[in-house]
Amino acid sequence: MEGPEAVEGPHLLNLSRMGLEHLSLEQVPEERRRDAHQLFLPHNRLVVLPPSVALFSQLQLLDVSNNGLAYIGDEILGLSHLRTLLAKNNRLDEFSLPKEMGTMRLETVNFSGNQFEELPTQLLQMATLKTLSLGGNRLKSIPAEIENVTSLEFLYLGGNFISYIPPELANLRYLSCLVLCDNRIQSVPPQLAQLHSLRSLSLHNNLLTYLPREILSLIRLQELSLRGNPLVVRFVRDLTYTPPTLLELAARTIKSRGMTYCPRELPENLVGYLDLASKCPNPKCAGVYFDSCVRHIKFVDFCGKYRLPLMHYLCSPECSSPCSSVSSQSESDSEDEASVAARRMQKVLLG
Structure with missing residues (x-):
């Protein structure tokens, strides 16, 4: 060579x-x-x-x-x-x-x-x-x-x-x-x-x-x-996610936008339902809820086939989440910080 x-x-x-x-x-x-x-x-x-x-x-x-x-x-x-x-x-x-x-x-x-x-x-x-x-x-x-x-x-x-x-x-x-x-x-x-x-x-x-x-x-x-x-x-x-009903979504829109209503315009049962609105005790959350509260849902693709709620806060009035009426101020702040940290995870690859 x-x-x-x-x-x-x-x-x-x-x-x-x-x-x-x-x-x-x-x-x-x-x-x-x-x-x-x-x-x-x-x-x-x-x-x-x-x-x-x-x-x-x-x-x-x-x-x-x-x-x-x-x-x-x-x-x-x-x-x-x-x-x-x-x-x-x-x-x-x-x-x-x-x-x-x-x-x-x-x-x-x-x-x-x-x-x-x-x-x-x-x-x-x-x-x-x-x-x-x-x-x-x-x-x-x-x-x-x-x-x-x-x-x-x-x-x-x-x-x-x-x-x-x-x-x-x-x-x-x-x-x-x-x-x-x-x-x-x-x-x-x-x-x-x-x-x-x-x-x-x-x-x-x-x-x-x-x-x-x-x-x-x-x-x-x-x-x-x-x-x-x-x-x-x-x-x-095991994912069992039941989204809010159309009744609740409509009621949230009415309450969150401050739309006026009176018994002469709506059936009595709807007026009663609207009066049951609960305001989230978390001061950083301006939302209202009735039967369940969804603060944040992030959907991700799974194998290109499913759209799944990966991070969500879903609770009833009895739940001890930030949307619960029995949550303490410190608990609410702690959960809010966790949700902020969670949102910083920009990509979660499941599929």
């Missing part, structure tokens, strides 16, 4: 799909090795990381995805500028990494599609790590030490065998995206409400039967994916 053909920019060297089982990086001219900031080596049937990768001293990104890698040697430790390591779809496990790898200042690591049964301790020692992906592995748990990855913003652990979410996960103050779909998770710890930076939470295709009420405290949450969980299946199956 006279030398690898490369597709490259000023700082990029792409040696993907060269079909080389024993890639000889020494053949890359020295000035190219010195200037390369990104090195792409996917689809090369590599079994180990070539020791000559250490010659690329200025590397910031290394992509060795879609090979047959079973081992990454100590040569990677010399890449002091490396910030992104992509090694998807290989044969790596928790014994495949250098013991001192935790001292590296990596910011993005993608080990999805490998054979990890445990989160490598080396990754749990990287305080600089912002993005960590280990989807499609064989992970059975999330260690409590995950809290040590203090800079983590994106955590992808979908497609594993995880059954438990440790409460220590809530200590990741910068976490904005958490993907735990396609696992065996049965419950969500209420401590996750402390993830004040969380914007996306993917929990679809698990074994969840309920969510803690504290989830409403995630005021920045914009996307919550729940499809394929028993709680959603039960919600659809």
Whole structure:
């Protein structure tokens, strides 16, 4: 071989799909090795990381995805500028990494599609790590030490065998995206409400039967994916929602708009019904109700077929909700705050 053909920019060297089982990086001219900031080596049937990768001293990104890698040697430790390591779809496990790898200042690591049964301790020692992906592995748990990855913003652990979410996960103050779909998770710890930076939470295709009420405290949450969980299946199956009658809707319109009426214009039974209007005790709610009170209904699509009331406040006069005549002022305020938090969840993906 006279030398690898490369597709490259000023700082990029792409040696993907060269079909080389024993890639000889020494053949890359020295000035190219010195200037390369990104090195792409996917689809090369590599079994180990070539020791000559250490010659690329200025590397910031290394992509060795879609090979047959079973081992990454100590040569990677010399890449002091490396910030992104992509090694998807290989044969790596928790014994495949250098013991001192935790001292590296990596910011993005993608080990999805490998054979990890445990989160490598080396990754749990990287305080600089912002993005960590280990989807499609064989992970059975999330260690409590995950809290040590203090800079983590994106955590992808979908497609594993995880059954438990440790409460220590809530200590990741910068976490904005958490993907735990396609696992065996049965419950969500209420401590996750402390993830004040969380914007996306993917929990679809698990074994969840309920969510803690504290989830409403995630005021920045914009996307919550729940499809394929028993709680959603039960919600659809058991949904019994009776909307207000036309009589009540008409009566509410008359009362809320201050329309005048008198016994000479309406039957006696309707006049009596209108006089039974109850004003919601919540000072922030100007509505009235008769047999039931609906303050807020948000409809969402389910599998493109159903329109379901996902968030609603529906009660009778005997209910202890904010619309109840026996609710205390503090209870009303508390419920109103919860409804505001709920409305901030802009997308709830059930289907």
